[in-house]
Amino acid sequence: MNVLMLHGINLNMFGKRDPKQYGTITLDQINAQVDALGKELGVEVQNFQTNFEGALCERIHQAYLDKVDAVLINAGAWTHYSYGIRDALAILTCPIVEVHMSNIHAREAFRHHSVLAEIAQGQIAGFGVDSYLLGLRTAVNLVRAKQA
Template identity: 50%
Template sequence: MKKVLMMHGINHNMFGHRDEKLYGSVTYEEINERMEQKARELGVELEIFQSNFEGEFVERVHKAFFEKTDAVIVNPGGWTNYTIGIKDALAILKCPLIEVHMSNTFRKHGGTVRGDTTMLASGILIGMGAKTYTLALQAAAELIEEQGGTEQ
């Protein structure tokens, strides 16, 4: 079975309590429930991980490498532009890496996004609210299928 890791970054456990104009009213739990439902439909084994601690986040990336995870979906949130450690860890992965952001980061950041982690992504989905996550899972499953699985 295809293994996909969803990595939620800093403050994502607070979705549903954050700026509704940027993130909507969907909660962290609702996002994960939608992803789990989509994973069942796709026949994908999904692990969901969230941390507010950079070192813990990096350690989970390392674990994904050694477990030969087939694809990683990441929303680093505030770490997108400001952490070399997470960028360097994500660069280790040999599998498809899809970065997602619920809000339109170009609008949010005045038309420009540096995106240290974004540069590593196989693909990027932004600005479609909570749907971004299920679309990323669909894309991950298709990328894995196209590649016939991933050897790390």
């Protein structure tokens, strides 16, 4: 099983940016934990981060062509307004799980709405790195249930 983990804008700055919201864990550390859990679950996880919206859309298009089994996405601020990323994700036929380190519903009002939510199978937010780990477990369970 192939799972694609997409990290959006500014997420390369985890560990430096707003530790009150995001803690001090780095993106590399998050990826390492997700990869380790992937191995435990018997799945391959590919990680991709960009600060360029078009590059994220192109990676999503490639995921469609590669027929990935599931996508985890933390689009960062793009979550709240990028219809381009939303439309790219809508092309996919695999489960999509939206994840966030912080509880976006307990933050500024503009963060309460996700344009991705209606095409994702669900959203996990507010648990730090555990949001990613719960997201991976959920994505794997969704794929396995579909295959059964």
